[in-house]
Each structure stands twice: as structure tokens, then as C-alpha cells.
Amino acid sequence: MLSVWLRAIRVKFLLASVIAVSLGLSLAWHSGHPIDIIHAFLTFAGVISLHASVDLLNDYWDFKRGIDTKTKRTKMSGGTGVLPEGLLKPKSVYIVGIAFLILGAIIGIYFVIIFGITIGLILGFAILSVIFYSTKIVNWGLAEVFVTIKGTLIIIGTYFIQSQSIDDFTILAGIVVGVLSSLVLFVTSIPDHDVDKEKGRRTLIIIFGKTNAVKTFLIFPVLAYGIIIYGVVSGLFPIYSLIVLLAKPFLILAILHLKDLEKSENILLSSMTNTLYFSRIAGALFIISFLIGF
Structure with a gap:
């Protein structure tokens, strides 16, 4: 049963939040701020929750809307499959999802009490985003924007807690990290294009179309690398940041495999995997x- 729940919470995708918090801590360390280990641990726990x-x-919500019952699941897309396969009950998934939301909110409130309104604003955005992501944000075509903002705020919040x-x-x-996470979301939404469109979702691949998949894909790495190069040239980032x-x-492998969406499923899966x-x-x-980089 534990393995089913780990599958349900998509453990491999949680790494995005681990990276975001770790970057916030590394930025604080880079700036000369001593790291509060307890607060760092609580930040990890709250963000992951x-x-x-x-x-x-x-x-x-994807199961309730009939999306996951129509998509073809892969290792990288189409939902976790735990509900269509009957491995968990929808009510159980909903309750545990709310429980994680409450846990994250409690940890966030602790930081609000200590550090004030800045963390309060970040926490408020996070809670509202969790509540409305599947029912509103994705339908408005803002999923990738949301993920970019979320990643940015995690890093700002982590840094603020330490400094x-x-x-x-x-x-x-x-x-940078927000954009990198959004790139994964974008490419993993490609196989679900038809079903998402039928059910009223508006992902970037739906908005710009499959024929423009590569061009849309390239926006993300160009933006991320552009910011890094600007940061290094302006002195905001250490020269070592170019190791990215x-x-x-x-990235090159992901693009090459994405060029022809009519090829086999394994080709598209390879693009998604290399993007991750x-x-x-x-x-x-x-x-x-x-x-x-000191």
C-alpha cells in the first residue's frame, strides 16, 4: 500500500520542490547567512507537503472529470493511474490531499508568526494555488505560469526565512528553477493534448498547437539560460553558474525526439524523460x- 501512495504523490516529481528549497538555502549560504537547520527542515517539510x-x-479532480480514464498513461504522463486502476478510493486520495495541504499550511503559519507578512503572502498564494490549480488554473491556460511563479516563490521564501x-x-x-520545472510540465502535457482539450483544459500545447511544440519548448531553456548568462555577466551570479x-x-536529446510528434510513443517518452x-x-x-562560487 505504501508503494501505491508513493506512486500517487509522484515522488520523482517532488524533486522539483527539493531542488527549489535547496537552491534557496544555497543562496543564503552564498550570501553569508548561517543556515538554521530546524527552519530548513521545516521548509522542506512544508513545501513538499x-x-x-x-x-x-x-x-x-482529473479522475472526477474523466480525464485520467481516457488518457494513455506513461511513466511521465497521463496521471498516476491509481484511481482508474482502482488501487485507491477517490475519497481517500482527496482526504490525504487535504491533510497534506493542512500540514503545509500549519508549517507556513508557524513561519508567518515568526517572520511576518512576507511569508504570509507567499503562503496565501501557495494555498490558493493548491485549491484552484486543477479546477481553475489549468482551465485558464496558466499552469506553466503558475509552476514558474511557485518555484520562484519557494526560493524567495526559503531565502527569506534564512536571511x-x-x-x-x-x-x-x-x-530559472521555476522555468525549468515549467518545461517538464509543458512536455509531459503533450500526450494528453486531445483529452485535455476535450475536457476544457488549456495547456500551452493546446494554446500554441502541436505543430509549434518545438518552438514553444525552446522558450523555456532560452529564458533559463538567458537569465543565468545575464546573472553571471552582471555579477549577480558567480561565474560557476555557467556549469549549468x-x-x-x-536538452538536445529532448528537442531531437520532440521534432516529430507522429513518431512512436517511445520517442515522445524519451523526449519527456530527457527533459526531466x-x-x-x-x-x-x-x-x-x-x-x-564565493
């Missing part, structure tokens, strides 16, 4: 650059 909540509630300040380089670094370029082979590798490795390298 909220991430697990949105994934569980997304599975619940009680917000700096320009923190915001820019946050956007080492993740490019995975690119996003996570680039994020990890970005973290490392601030730990070594």
Missing part, C-alpha cells in the same frame, strides 16, 4: 554553483 497536496488533488531579506539575484535564480550548460546534452533529466540536473548544478 504542499507539492504532494496539489498532485493528489490533481489526480482526484529575512529578498535580493535581486534571489528572484532571478528563482525564475553541462546539462545541455539532455535536463531540468533536474540543471537545477542541481545551479545549486552547486552557489555553494562553490
